[in-house]
Amino acid sequence: MxxxxxxxxxxxxxxxxxxxxxxxxxxxxxxxxxTGKYDPSLPLAFRIAKLFGLTVEDIFxxx
Amino acid sequence: MxxxxxxxxxxxxxxxxxxxxxxxxxxxxxxxxHRLISGPLAYAVAILPALPIIGIIGAIGRxxxxxxxxxxxxxxxxxxxxxSGFSLSAATIWGFLESFxxxxxxxxxxxxxxxxxxxxxxxxxxRFTLGDGGC
Numbered sequence: 375m376x377x378x379x380x381x382x383x384x385x386x387x388x389x390x391x392x393x394x395x396x397x398x399x400x401x402x403x404x405x406x407x408x409t410g411k412y413d414p415s416l417p418l419a420f421r422i423a424k425l426f427g428l429t430v431e432d433i434f435x436x437x
Numbered sequence: 438m439x440x441x442x443x444x445x446x447x448x449x450x451x452x453x454x455x456x457x458x459x460x461x462x463x464x465x466x467x468x469x470x471h472r473l474i475s476g477p478l479a480y481a482v483a484i485l486p487a488l489p490i491i492g493i494i495g496a497i498g499r500x501x502x503x504x505x506x507x508x509x510x511x512x513x514x515x516x517x518x519x520x521s522g523f524s525l526s527a528a529t530i531w532g533f534l535e536s537f538x539x540x541x542x543x544x545x546x547x548x549x550x551x552x553x554x555x556x557x558x559x560x561x562x563x564r565f566t567l568g569d570g571g572c
Contacts, residue, residue: 399506402569
């Protein structure tokens with residue numbers, strides 16, 4: 375799934391590890407989501423959206 | 438290698454169960470080799486080495502329940518599915534070859550060895566398809 379996670383993270387100058395710590399997952403999870411290899415569950419997607427103060431659709435836009 | 442708290446607990450459980458397995462297996466082999474066991478007790482002692490193996494399978498199930506990182510959990514689920522598919526397929530093929538008298542008999546517990554080997558196959562599949570070997 376296409377997403378803006380990498381851009382949002384870069385805007386805040388966070389490493390994958392920094393983001394992983396904030397949303398309480400492994401760095402591998404952040405990498406897998408960023409590269410579109412793994413689609414997060416709804417609870418995790420909401421957690422990510424809440425962290426960035428955005429909606430889920432803002433971060434995971436539909437094609 | 439991923440090191441979540443659940444993974445560390447799983448590793449400890451598997452370590453202790455493996456040590457218990459070696460202890461029980463050596464004890465059972467010694468008992469049978471020296472003809473110290475007979476009757477109903479022989480059945481109980483013969484089953485003893487299987488219990489830690491069943492425990493390891495249970496530890497994998499418990500790990501899947503305890504793992505909070507959903508991506509890491511998915512990696513292990515994929516590995517166990519590959520392990521199940523691999524071991525059941527191998528057992529089925531072997532069973533037919535054995536039934537038609539083309540190969541020799543193999544002890545049933547080799548299925549679980551094939552299953553653990555299948556976990557490794559699943560790890561390789563994860564690495565090639567997701568770039569992550571996982572646990």
